[in-house]
Amino acid sequence: MVLLLFLPLFFAIPIQSSLMSSSSQPHFVRSTRNISGNKMSEAAPQQYFEVTHPLPSDDITPACSVSVLNHSFGYTYGSPPVSVDYTPPPATCKWSLAVLEFRAECKGEQYDRIAGVWIDGVELLRTSTAQPTEDGIFWSVRKDVTRYSSIITKPNLTLAMMLENIVNDEYTGVYHVNISFLFYSDEAARVPLSIIPGESGARTLNRKLISVKTHGNVDQLDINRVLNPLYPYDKPADLVIPISGALDEGFWFRIQDEFHVQTTNVQISQKTYKAVLELYVSFHGDDEFWYMNPPDSYVETNHLTTGRAHGAYREVLVTIDGQLAGAVIPFPVIFTGGINPLFWEPVVSIGAFDLPSYDIDLTPFLGLLLDNKKHSIGLQVADGISFWLIDANLHLWLDHSNVNAEMLKYKFPSMEIQRVSEFVRLDGKFEIDGERSSKASAWVHSSYGILKTKVTEKAKFKSKLKLEGTMKELKQRIKKTTKIKITDEIGQVIVNLEVKINYPLKISIDTQPGLDKGTSLMTTKVEQKRSDRFFYGVNNSRVLSHKQNCTGLMVVKGNSVLSGSSDNRQIYNYQDEFGCYSRNVTVVDGDVVADRTLTTCVV
Ligand SMILES: *[C@@H]1O[C@H](CO)[C@@H](O)[C@H](O)[C@H]1NC(C)=O
Ligand SMILES: *[C@@H]1O[C@H](CO)[C@@H](O)[C@H](O)[C@H]1NC(C)=O
Ligand SMILES: *[C@@H]1O[C@H](CO)[C@@H](O)[C@H](O)[C@H]1NC(C)=O
Ligand SMILES: *[C@@H]1O[C@H](CO)[C@@H](O)[C@H](O)[C@H]1NC(C)=O
Ligand SMILES: *[C@@H]1O[C@H](CO)[C@@H](O)[C@H](O)[C@H]1NC(C)=O
Ligand SMILES: *[C@@H]1O[C@H](CO)[C@@H](O)[C@H](O)[C@H]1NC(C)=O
Ligand SMILES: *[C@@H]1O[C@H](CO)[C@@H](O)[C@H](O)[C@H]1NC(C)=O
Numbered sequence: 001m002v003l004l005l006f007l008p009l010f011f012a013i014p015i016q017s018s019l020m021s022s023s024s025q026p027h028f029v030r031s032t033r034n035i036s037g038n039k040m041s042e043a044a045p046q047q048y049f050e051v052t053h054p055l056p057s058d059d060i061t062p063a064c065s066v067s068v069l070n071h072s073f074g075y076t077y078g079s080p081p082v083s084v085d086y087t088p089p090p091a092t093c094k095w096s097l098a099v100l101e102f103r104a105e106c107k108g109e110q111y112d113r114i115a116g117v118w119i120d121g122v123e124l125l126r127t128s129t130a131q132p133t134e135d136g137i138f139w140s141v142r143k144d145v146t147r148y149s150s151i152i153t154k155p156n157l158t159l160a161m162m163l164e165n166i167v168n169d170e171y172t173g174v175y176h177v178n179i180s181f182l183f184y185s186d187e188a189a190r191v192p193l194s195i196i197p198g199e200s201g202a203r204t205l206n207r208k209l210i211s212v213k214t215h216g217n218v219d220q221l222d223i224n225r226v227l228n229p230l231y232p233y234d235k236p237a238d239l240v241i242p243i244s245g246a247l248d249e250g251f252w253f254r255i256q257d258e259f260h261v262q263t264t265n266v267q268i269s270q271k272t273y274k275a276v277l278e279l280y281v282s283f284h285g286d287d288e289f290w291y292m293n294p295p296d297s298y299v300e301t302n303h304l305t306t307g308r309a310h311g312a313y314r315e316v317l318v319t320i321d322g323q324l325a326g327a328v329i330p331f332p333v334i335f336t337g338g339i340n341p342l343f344w345e346p347v348v349s350i351g352a353f354d355l356p357s358y359d360i361d362l363t364p365f366l367g368l369l370l371d372n373k374k375h376s377i378g379l380q381v382a383d384g385i386s387f388w389l390i391d392a393n394l395h396l397w398l399d400h401s402n403v404n405a406e407m408l409k410y411k412f413p414s415m416e417i418q419r420v421s422e423f424v425r426l427d428g429k430f431e432i433d434g435e436r437s438s439k440a441s442a443w444v445h446s447s448y449g450i451l452k453t454k455v456t457e458k459a460k461f462k463s464k465l466k467l468e469g470t471m472k473e474l475k476q477r478i479k480k481t482t483k484i485k486i487t488d489e490i491g492q493v494i495v496n497l498e499v500k501i502n503y504p505l506k507i508s509i510d511t512q513p514g515l516d517k518g519t520s521l522m523t524t525k526v527e528q529k530r531s532d533r534f535f536y537g538v539n540n541s542r543v544l545s546h547k548q549n550c551t552g553l554m555v556v557k558g559n560s561v562l563s564g565s566s567d568n569r570q571i572y573n574y575q576d577e578f579g580c581y582s583r584n585v586t587v588v589d590g591d592v593v594a595d596r597t598l599t600t601c602v603v
Pocket of ligand 3: 070103104105138176177178
């Protein structure tokens with residue numbers, strides 16, 4: 001523990017053979033002295049950004065706003081998070097869309113860091129920082145946090161932010177962060193590209209669904225409440241319960257290995273008619289690049305000192321009273337020190353400033369949970385090694401009186417995995433194929449009727465890792481289809497939602513000796529895509545496709561990048577029932593050479 005104090009958060013103890021491809025550390029820090037030397041000095045601070053679609057509210061003046069935190073994160077390693085009083089918006093402020101605005105700036109040399117923001121233990125944002133430059137950088141993240149309405153409207157709560165940073169003679173960057181909440185009226189929520197439609201938007205959407213899907217007994221149902229499917233969260237939950245740790249260590253659980261199960265006992269209201277667990281996940285240390293970790297046998301046979309091993313499959317598992325109830329293979333977010341730091345300036349990797357959270361519908365488990373007793377919710381990482389930062393929010397929707405539920409079907413096996421490993425000395429090929437089908441269903445009897453919720457899921461995982469001479473090559477694919485169907489007593493479909501995710505990732509790293517002694521020349525490539533598609537209703541869908549293609553060279557000494565060249569091309573397409581947004585960004589050697597935005601639909 002004490003030893004770690006002097007090391008940056010993200011990388012393990014440097015190993016001697018770090019210049020060899022088979023065990024190289026894919027986490028670097030850009031050397032500000034050398035790289036900014038290539039450019040004009042004394043330049044103005046540069047704005048960094050993650051490519052994402054704008055919020056409908058971005059150009060609108062908020063109805064009200066609350067500034068909650070202005071803080072500088074200097075040497076904060078090992079300290080508890082910063083916590084401040086959170087003040088909800090005044091009752092006179094009429095709003096239907098809430099946005100968390102996170103602004104940061106930093107100057108000097110510094111590693112990228114992970115950060116989390118919580119209110120009362122409920123996580124609202126998981127973010128990572130960009131690596132700064134001598135001239136300084138700044139960025140902002142705007143996140144729709146309307147789904148946390150029940151928390152952000154409560155008085156007397158505490159907002160906490162954790163960002164462990166180390167400042168010394170060499171790593172001088174202090175992260176200055178400001179957080180505010182912006183509250184917008186209906187107006188903002190109604191314009192195209194709204195993630196959360198406001199009152200009237202939601203109604204038209206629902207009417208569309210109703211006319212298609214239900215006949216007859218519609219009037220008995222409070223359609224606005226029941227029809228809003230799991231995704232998108234047209235209506236925020238009535239209650240959000242944190243499944244998180246103690247304040248001192250940041251609310252996240254630090255999961256150290258595959259046997260480490262973090263359990264939380266919760267007793268939920270008997271009025272609950274819908275429950276969704278939202279997982280926040282990030283991976284660090286020896287598992288920061290889990291998808292490129294060779295098996296233990298390879299590391300042991302070759303007498304390597306690296307801790308980055310245990311194969312390239314990981315899954316976050318959620319259990320209820322010890323039974324597997326959900327599983328997530330997280331999107332492989334690459335932080336700004338990852339693979340080649342030159343890729344990530346000024347455009348960061350997919351998800352780096354706003355890490356995705358993952359929803360697991362636990363409604364089929366209400367039959368178990370509604371007995372007025374405590375149940376244990378467990379979080380763990382299949383095959384995980386040190387360390388993962390994980391916590392969850394349990395979103396609950398409440399009826400006005402008690403609800404009865406009965407579980408009908410339940411089958412949630414572990415991922416079925418096949419592994420093929422072949423290696424001779426340091427050259428090897430490692431393949432993993434995983435697959436799982438699961439289903440769970442239950443009746444929920446509430447004032448909205450007797451509704452059956454059925455959740456089925458099919459997940460596939462494929463990974464090929466090749467180590468050959470100076471080359472390291474990864475091809476990985478994560479695919480999952482989740483179907484959520486709600487039917488009434490006579491079998492009429494009320495909600496029919498399908499979520500398809502597809503996360504392909506290709507990485508290649510070639511490491512050659514550099515011209516100068518002690519340096520190496522690395523040729524790096526990353527091709528990655530995040531595809532999240534939601535289909536609900538007949539013509540309603542919400543489709544995101546975000547691709548990045550990065551190629552570059554860098555001269556590296558130890559963990560420092562001394563020089564190099566890089567390009568990063570990102571293509572972002574988003575479409576929902578209100579419209580489309582696409583953006584095409586090309587960055588060459590840190591300069592944005594093309595940035596085109598279209599609001600016409602390309603698909
Ligand atoms: C910067 O580059 C020069 C020459 O390439 C090298 O001598 C020097 O050590 C580098 N500086 C740092 C801080 O690595
Ligand atoms: C943060 O700084 C701004 C600008 O000076 C100020 O208006 C705001 O009240 C500050 N917020 C907090 C929580 O101190
Ligand atoms: C944060 O607020 C302070 C005022 O308190 C301001 O000087 C600073 O520029 C702000 N920083 C960012 C990153 O917005
Ligand atoms: C909030 O705290 C204040 C002061 O501690 C107290 O007077 C007030 O009643 C609290 N409000 C609520 C809703 O708990
Ligand atoms: C769905 O789209 C088709 C073709 O665009 C259209 O004919 C149909 O009326 C739409 N249905 C609904 C319920 O909007
Ligand atoms: C990625 O970029 C490289 C070089 O710019 C190019 O050769 C390659 O075809 C691109 N790949 C994709 C999938 O666009
Ligand atoms: C994105 O922009 C680049 C550079 O302007 C261009 O070459 C490329 O064809 C564009 N791609 C798409 C899909 O629009």
